[in-house]
Every structure is written in structure tokens, then in C-alpha cells.
Amino acid sequence: MEFLINLSYIVASVLFILGIKMLGSADTARKGNLISAIGMLLAVVVTLLESELDYPWIVAGLLIGGAAGTVWAKRVQMTGMPELVALLNGFGGFASLLVGWAEYARDKDFAASAYPTFTAFAVIFAILVGGVTFTGSLVAYLKLSGKMSGSAMTFTGQKAINAVILVVLIMVSAVFIVTQSDWALYMIIALALALGILGVIPIGGGDMPVVISFLNSFSGIAASAAGFVIFNNVLIVAGCLVGASGIILTVIMCKAMNRTLVNVLFGSFGGSGKSAAVVGEMKAISTQDAFFILEAAQSVVFIPGYGMAVAQAQHAVKELGSLLENNGAEVRYAIHPVAGRMPGHMNVLLAESDVPYEQLCEMDDINAIIENVDVAIIIGANDVVNPAAAEDEGSPIYGMPIINAYKARTVFALKRGKGAGFSGLENSLFFRDNTRMIYGDAKETITGLVAQFKG
Amino acid sequence: MELILFIFVFVMATFLGFELIQKVPSQLHTPLMSGSNAISGITMVGAIVAIRSTGGELGMWLGFVALILATINVVGGYIVTDRMLAMFKKKGK
Numbered sequence: 001m002e003f004l005i006n007l008s009y010i011v012a013s014v015l016f017i018l019g020i021k022m023l024g025s026a027d028t029a030r031k032g033n034l035i036s037a038i039g040m041l042l043a044v045v046v047t048l049l050e051s052e053l054d055y056p057w058i059v060a061g062l063l064i065g066g067a068a069g070t071v072w073a074k075r076v077q078m079t080g081m082p083e084l085v086a087l088l089n090g091f092g093g094f095a096s097l098l099v100g101w102a103e104y105a106r107d108k109d110f111a112a113s114a115y116p117t118f119t120a121f122a123v124i125f126a127i128l129v130g131g132v133t134f135t136g137s138l139v140a141y142l143k144l145s146g147k148m149s150g151s152a153m154t155f156t157g158q159k160a161i162n163a164v165i166l167v168v169l170i171m172v173s174a175v176f177i178v179t180q181s182d183w184a185l186y187m188i189i190a191l192a193l194a195l196g197i198l199g200v201i202p203i204g205g206g207d208m209p210v211v212i213s214f215l216n217s218f219s220g221i222a223a224s225a226a227g228f229v230i231f232n233n234v235l236i237v238a239g240c241l242v243g244a245s246g247i248i249l250t251v252i253m254c255k256a257m258n259r260t261l262v263n264v265l266f267g268s269f270g271g272s273g274k275s276a277a278v279v280g281e282m283k284a285i286s287t288q289d290a291f292f293i294l295e296a297a298q299s300v301v302f303i304p305g306y307g308m309a310v311a312q313a314q315h316a317v318k319e320l321g322s323l324l325e326n327n328g329a330e331v332r333y334a335i336h337p338v339a340g341r342m343p344g345h346m347n348v349l350l351a352e353s354d355v356p357y358e359q360l361c362e363m364d365d366i367n368a369i370i371e372n373v374d375v376a377i378i379i380g381a382n383d384v385v386n387p388a389a390a391e392d393e394g395s396p397i398y399g400m401p402i403i404n405a406y407k408a409r410t411v412f413a414l415k416r417g418k419g420a421g422f423s424g425l426e427n428s429l430f431f432r433d434n435t436r437m438i439y440g441d442a443k444e445t446i447t448g449l450v451a452q453f454k455g
Numbered sequence: 456m457e458l459i460l461f462i463f464v465f466v467m468a469t470f471l472g473f474e475l476i477q478k479v480p481s482q483l484h485t486p487l488m489s490g491s492n493a494i495s496g497i498t499m500v501g502a503i504v505a506i507r508s509t510g511g512e513l514g515m516w517l518g519f520v521a522l523i524l525a526t527i528n529v530v531g532g533y534i535v536t537d538r539m540l541a542m543f544k545k546k547g548k
Contacts, residue, residue, distance in 0.1 A: 016494055017471060023487045024479045030540040033490045037533045040497065047500045052507040054515065061506070061519050065499075065526025072527070073534035078542075084535060085489045092495045092528040098521035099501035105514035106505070115458050216488050219495040224468075226501045228461065236461060237468045238497040244472020245491055249484065337481050344484030351482070351542040362481055 001049055008046040009234035015039025016238050020245055043234050078352040079309050082342040083144040086137045086212055089219050093133025096222035097189070100126030103229045109180050119229060120177045124188055126225035128169070131192025132199065133218040139200040140211055144341055150205035159266075162198055165191055203265070205306070206383055208341040210253045210264045217246025249343060256337035256363075258399040285436035287445060290412055291452035297374035297410075299330040301366060303403055304346045305339045307380010307416065311442035317379060318353040320446050323453040329374075332359050334366035334403050336384035367404050376408035378429075379442050380415070386427045397425065411435040414442045486539050493532025499525035 016039045022032025048058070069088075076084045100123045110116035110123075142148035169191045176184035203211050220242025227235025254261050294300065302317060321331045333355055335346045350360065370376070378385055385405040388395040405411055406429050413430055415437060429435055438445050479487055502525050505518030 013468075016497075017475065020472075020475050020487075020491060020494070023490045024476050024483065026480060026483060026543070029483055029486055029490075029543070030537065033486070033493075033533065033536045033540060036490065036494055040494070040529055040533070043497065043500055044503070047503045050504055050507075052509055053503065054506050054508055054510075057506050057515065057519050058503055058522065061502070061522030062526055065523040066530045068523075069527040069530030069532075070534060073531040073538070076535065078539075081485065081489075081535070081539070084531070085485075085492060088489075088528045088531050088535075089492050089495070091524040092492065092498060095496070095502055095521040095525035095528065096498045098517045098524070099498055099505055102502075102505035102510065102514045102517035102521065105517060106510045118458060213484075213488055216492050216495070219492065223495050223498040223501075224465065226498050228465075230501050230504055231457070231461060232501060232504070233461065233464055235497055235501055236465050238494050240465055240468035241472040241475070242491045242495040244469050245476040246488070248473060248476045249479070249488060252479070252484075335481060337484075342485055343488055344481055344486075347482035348485050348539055348542070351539070357543075360482065 001051075005046045005049055006233065008042055009232075012039040012043040012234050013237040015042065016241055020241055043238075078348055079312055080145070081348055082208070082212065082340070082345060083141045085342060086141040086144055086215070089212075089216055090134045090137030090141065092219040093130045093137060093215075093222050095130070096219070096226040097127050097130030097134060097192070099226040100124075100130065100229050101185070101189070104180075104185060113231075117177060120180060122225055122228035123185075124173045124176060126222055126229050127185075127188055128192045128195075129218055129225055130222035131189060132196040133215055133222050135193045135196030136200045136211075136218070137196075137215050139197055140208065140215065143200075143205060144208065150208075152204035153201045158198070158202060162195070165195055165198070169195070199265070205341060206338070207257075207264050209338045209343045209345070210250060210257070210261070212342045213246055213249040213253055214261070214265075217243050217250060220244075220246055253338055253343055256401065257397075258401060280431035282430050282437050283435070285412070285438060287438065287448040287452065290436065290438055291449055293410060293412075294324065294329075294375060294449065295327065295453075297324070297329050299373050299375075300324050300332070301361075301370070301373050301376045301405075301408065302331070302333045303376060303378045303381050303385060303405055304333065304335070304350070305379065305381025305384060306341055306345075307382075307414070307442055309340055309345065309349060309380075311380065313379060313443040313446050314349040314353040316443050316446040316450060318350070318355050320450050320453070321355065321359070323450060327453070332361050332366065334361045334363065334376075336363055336381070336403050339381055339384050363401060363403055370404050370407045373408040375410045375412060376405040378405055378411065378413045379446070382427055383425065385429055386425060387429050387432075388425065388427070392428075395425065405429060406432055406434070409434065412438055414438050414440075414445050416441065482543065486536050486543075489532055489539070490536040493529050493536060496525045496529035496532060499529055
């Protein structure tokens with residue numbers, strides 16, 4: 001039986017590998033997801049063949065979890081996607097923590113393990129990484145869903161506290177490996193949970209795509225550690241695959257911001273006041289006047305940001321896009337890699353509102369033709385179009401690749417108010433001669449423009 | 456010896472993970488993340504194994520809670536990913 005189970009685990013691992021590979025390409029992605037789900041089903045079913053299992057509890061757990069997961073995933077709005085992914089990720093991390101803890105509860109001195117010291121070490125690792133993943137994802141969830149301020153929260157001595165926690169953690173871990181005592185384990189759990197909170201609190205909303213994909217990688221590493229606790233190869237392989245591919249995605253995000261992972265996680269980001277002062281004034285325009293300009297435009301580019309998600313304006317944007325097209329304009333949607341709050345956030349929203357695939361442009365493609373664009377409409381994006389990234393060496397975002405919206409002939413910036421972006425930076429784009437501000441709720445503004453076209 | 460084999464598997468899987476994902480078009484970033492997130496719920500296998508008659512009462516409860524959470528992660532993750540990819544698909548034609 002043991003042989004059959006392990007053989008099936010190998011098959012499941014192969015299915016995961018194929019699934020992840022296929023997820024990386026547009027034509028095969030949906031099939032890839034299905035293949036990996038089949039792998040998961042296989043792994044779970046053969047695990048039920050293990051001896052001594054307590055089936056009533058297992059069935060209850062599967063039913064409760066399955067029902068909750070199904071309802072949640074079917075009900076969620078596409079705009080609520082980032083927080084759902086964060087929350088699910090946190091659950092996975094916490095489960096790995098519990099698996100490590102349960103093994104300790106079952107066998108206090110790891111006498112059943114052929115390598116007691118190694119198992120103790122693996123238990124610590126599963127609890128540590130799982131705990132950080134859990135509370136870190138929870139904070140990310142609270143920030144993304146607006147239940148907590150999305151801005152970076154910093155206080156004096158923050159780094160010192162983190163350092164103290166790390167040192168204590170290492171000491172307590174050493175005690176646990178030697179003595180395997182209860183109090184040491186509980187302390188490790190508490191410290192891991194605290195570390196997750198303290199780690200994500202100082203990270204601002206705009207850096208969320210990096211944090212989310214990093215935590216995603218972490219939940220994989222936690223699963224892998226849990227695999228070492230119970231010596232289970234499918235946990236090790238699947239967890240590792242997620243951990244490694246998650247790191248790759250994280251690095252892609254960091255590159256898009258021209259920052260290192262260390263800088264995102266530990267660099268306190270914010271306006272230090274060294275950046276050049278912005279001169280000039282913002283010029284507002286009414287939707288009527290904006291309509292006349294749009295009506296004459298030959299090519300229009302939409303540049304969405306987090307503000308579009310907040311205002312839930314994606315359907316209105318698509319409607320305006322279609323009207324512009326019928327009016328003879330060439331319409332494109334330019335998407336910055338870190339626009340929004342999770343990797344690929346804007347793509348999901350625009351896909352939801354049926355924007356044609358061919359009209360979506362990546363940053364480099366749009367920058368190559370931006371000089372010939374008549375109107376660039378910026379919808380709730382800020383830092384990803386801030387020219388300071390290209391021009392102002394004193395700016396904290398200097399060097400970050402941006403969509404060069406300022407090179408378009410006319411720029412409309414849809415914005416709620418006159419405030420700065422998440423990073424607290426003034427955006428000199430809004431003060432330029434070719435920029436016109438349209439204040440108000442993005443959805444209402446776009447709907448207003450749509451009405452003008454129809455009327 | 457068994458331990459070395461497991462570590463060998465671990466190292467190979469890490470390399471494979473790095474090699475698997477190289478250049479991903481940005482519209483697939485979210486599905487890739489939530490799809491691989493579902494895979495990390497593989498820890499539900501560990502939770503099932505923890506729910507056994509020899510596990511002691513505390514171990515059982517820990518395993519039970521772990522199983523619920525991991526199952527939510529897995530089922531929710533796969534469904535949400537499929538929903539997203541279905542949206543991409545219908546306009547891909």
C-alpha cells in the first residue's frame with residue numbers, strides 16, 4: 001500500500017509540474033490549472049488509503065473546507081480578487097504551521113523519527129514560515145480590503161524590535177531542538193505570528209504586488225517544510241515548486257519597479273523631501289470639453305491603475321473604449337506590470353469587462369508609440385506614470401520604468417482629488433502643459449463621457 | 456540515507472521550479488499566482504495524515520483545523536483561477 005501511495009504521489013507531482021508550466025502560457029493556462037487540480041485530487045485520494053485514519057473527522061474537514069472554499073471563490077467580485085488570494089494564501093500557511101504542531105503533539109520527542117534533531121528543526125521551520133505567511137497575508141488582506149490603512153506604517157525602533165525578535169527566535173529554537181519543551185514551541189509560534197505582522201505593516205499599498213507574490217512563495221516553502229516534518233515527498237515537491245516559481249514572479253515584480261526585494265521589504269519608502277519641487281498648477285477640464293477632444297482623437301490609450309479598481313470603473317471604461325472605436329479612433333489599454341495591488345491586477349479587471357485581447361499593451365510596446373497617441377487617459381494610476389521616475393534623480397522612484405504618458409499629445413488624468421499618490425509623491429505629470437485633470441469619481445466621469453458620446 | 460533522498464528531491468524540485476517559469480506574459484501573473492497558491496494547499500495531505508487514531512486528542516484537533524483551512528485554500532484557489540482564466544479565454548478567440 002505504501003508503495004502505491006508513493007507511486008501516486010510521483011504522478012501527482014508530475015501533474016503539478018505540467019500544470020505550472022502550462023499556466024505560464026496563454027493558450028494552455030486553463031488546461032494547466034485543471035491538470036494541477038487533478039494532481040491534487042489524486043494526492044488527496046491516495047492519502048486516504050493510509051492506515052489508522054479517523055475518517056469521520058476527515059470527511060467533516062473536507063466537506064466544511066470544500067463548501068467554504070467553493071462559496072467564497074464563486075461569490076467574490078473580480079475587484080475583490082487581491083484580498084481573496086491573500087486570504088487563501090494565509091490559510092495555506094497556517095495549515096502548514098498546524099501540521100508541524102500536530103506532529104509535535106503526536107510524538108513529543110520525535111522518537112518515531114529516524115532523525116529526531118532534523119525533525120525538530122523541520123517543525124520549527126514549518127511553524128516559522130507558516131506563521132509568517134499567515135499573519136503577513138492577513139495584514140495584506142486587511143490592507144487590500146480597506147479594513148486597515150493601506151499606507152506604510154512605520155514607527156521608531158521598528159527594525160530594532162524585529163532584530164530582537166529574530167535573536168530571541170533563534171535562541172528559543174535552539175532550546176526547542178535540545179529540550180523539545182512545550183513552552184519553547186508556543187513561543188516560536190507566537191514570535192512567528194508577530195514577525196508576520198511586523199513584517200508587512202511597514203509596506204505600502206503600491207508595493208503590494210511584490211508582497212503578495214512573495215507571501216505566495218512563502219506558503220509553498222511552508223508546505224515543503226511540513227513535508228520534511230512528516231517525510232512526505234509530494235508535500236516537499238509541490239511546496240518547493242510553488243516556492244521557487246513564486247520567487248521568480250516576485251523578482252519580475254521587483255524588476256518592474258527597479259528595486260530589489262530587500263529594498264521593498266525593509267527599505268522604508270517615502271518622500272524624504274529631497275525630490276525636486278513641482279512647479280506650475282494643475283489645470284482642470286470639464287467632461288464636455290474632454291468629450292470634444294476625444295471625439296477628434298485618432299488614437300486613444302487608457303492607462304488604468306488601482307483607482308480604476310476602487311471605483312469599479314472597468315465596465316464603463318470598456319464601454320467608452322468601444323464608442324471611441326466606433327468613432328474611428330484606435331483604442332489601446334496600456335498596463336504597467338505593477339499597476340494595481342497584485343501582479344496582473346488590471347488584466348483581470350479588463351478581461352472581466354470583455355476588453356479585446358489585442359487591445360491590451362505591455363509597457364514597452366506602448367512606450368514605443370506613445371508620441372503618436374492623441375489622448376492618454378489615466379484612470380486612477382499615479383506613480384506608474386510619474387515622469388519623476390525618468391527625470392528626477394532625487395525622487396525615491398527614480399529609475400523605475402514607467403509608461404511615458406507625458407509624451408502623449410494630450411493627457412487626461414482622472415483623479416478623485418488633488419492629493420499625492422500612495423508614496424506621498426507629487427506627480428509632475430499632473431502639472432504639465434499637455435495634461436488636463438478631470439476630478440471626481442472615475443466611474444462617474446467615464447459614464448459622463450459615455451453619455452456625451454451617446455447623446 | 457532516506458533523509459538524503461528527501462533532500463535530493465527538495466533540491467531538484469527547487470531547480471525545476473526556477474526553470475519552469477521564465478517569461479510569463481503579464482496578463483497571466485494573477486492566474487499563475489492564484490493557481491500555484493492552490494498547489495501550496497498540498498499541505499492538506501499532511502493534515503489528513505495528522506487526523507489518525509494514534510495522534511492524540513490535541514494532534515487530531517490541530518489536524519482537523521489544518522484540513523479545513525488547507526481545503527479552503529485548495530478548492531477556493533482552483534475555482535478562482537478557473538474563473539479568471541475563463542474570462543481570458545472567451546475573448547482570446
